[in-house]
Amino acid sequence: xxxxxxxxxxxxxxxxxxxxxxxxxxVNPGQRISLQRHRHRSEHWYIIAGAGMVRxxxxxxxxxxxxxxxxxxxxxxxxxxxGDRPLVFIxxxxxxxxxxxxxxxxxxxxxxxxxx
Numbered sequence: 001x002x003x004x005x006x007x008x009x010x011x012x013x014x015x016x017x018x019x020x021x022x023x024x025x026x027v028n029p030g031q032r033i034s035l036q037r038h039r040h041r042s043e044h045w046y047i048i049a050g051a052g053m054v055r056x057x058x059x060x061x062x063x064x065x066x067x068x069x070x071x072x073x074x075x076x077x078x079x080x081x082x083g084d085r086p087l088v089f090i091x092x093x094x095x096x097x098x099x100x101x102x103x104x105x106x107x108x109x110x111x112x113x114x115x116x
Contacts (some may be wrong), residue, residue, distance in 0.1 A: 041095030050087030
């Protein structure tokens with residue numbers, strides 16, 4: 001399994017099957033993923049290490065090891081690492097299309113917004 005590096009950290013795909021994908025995601029201290037949503041999939045996040053904040057639609061939830069969050073399809077969401085060690089979580093994607101191009105970004109700290 002190969003790590004896919006991003007500006008905020010990295011992830012490893014643990015399983016990629018028809019209808020679901022499983023990733024182990026690491027968000028570095030002080031970093032966050034883009035505010036995003038997906039048209040074709042929902043996600044379930046299970047925090048295994050570290051601490052942070054999840055925005056899920058209008059809600060903000062403080063997370064730490066043992067907490068899980070369900071992200072419905074089309075919900076704007078983001079996770080931020082507010083701690084001083086890596087935030088690690090397992091993401092289970094479910095849907096009819098699981099490609100990396102099913103990301104619509106509203107905000108991004110790393111200049112990855114698409115021009116319309």
